[in-house]
Amino acid sequence: MDTTQTLSQRALSIARQRGIARAQDFRAAGIPPAYLTRLCQRGKLQRLARGLYQLADPEHMEAGHSLAEAARLAPHGVVSLLSALQHHELTTQLPHAVWVTFHHKARAPATFPFKVEVVRASGEAFTAGRTDVAIEGVKVPIYDAAKTIVDCFKYRSRVGLDVAIEALRDGIRRRKATRADIMRYARICRVQNVMRPYLEILG
16 A cells, blocks of 8 residues: 555544544644645545644534534633524524633634634633533533523623523423522522522423
C-alpha cells in the first residue's frame, strides 16, 4: 500500500472517530495539510471552517450537527437556551442560531460558519447544570433540562416569556426536570421570585 493511500485512510479514520476534527488533530498524526486539501477536492472531507473538518458523507450528520460544530469551535462555551431546549425536546421552535453561554471573562470566537447567539454568565450561574452529551463523536457541553428552563426565565427578554412558560410546563409534565432542581437553579440565577407564580399555577 502506498504512502498516499495510508495517509488518506488515516485522515478519514481521524475524522470518523472525532466526528469533527481540527487541523491540529491531523498534524499530530503526521498528516500534511496538502492531504486534507486533496481529500476535500475528492469529496471525502468537508471543510467546515478554518482548521475544522468532517467526513463529507451526509449519513454521518446528526440533527445536532451544528451543536457539535459549535463545541469544536468554542470548547469553553456551553450550549444553552433555545438550542438546549431543542435538544431536550422542550420547544416546538426551530432556533435561528446556536445559543452558547460563555463565562463573562472568556473570549468567544470572532467568527462561526453559522449564526450564534452569545450569552454571558459567571459563577454558579455559569457552572451549575452543565453536562456533556455526545453528538457525532464530539463531547458537547450543554445545560441540563432544569437549568435550561431557568435560564429561559432569566433571559426571557431575549427568548420570550411564552417560550419559558412552555418549557417549564412541558419539563415538569414530561418529567424532564423536577421542581426541586428548578427551584435550586432559580435561586442560583436569582429568578425564584419570577418563577414561583408559574410553578404555583402548575400545581
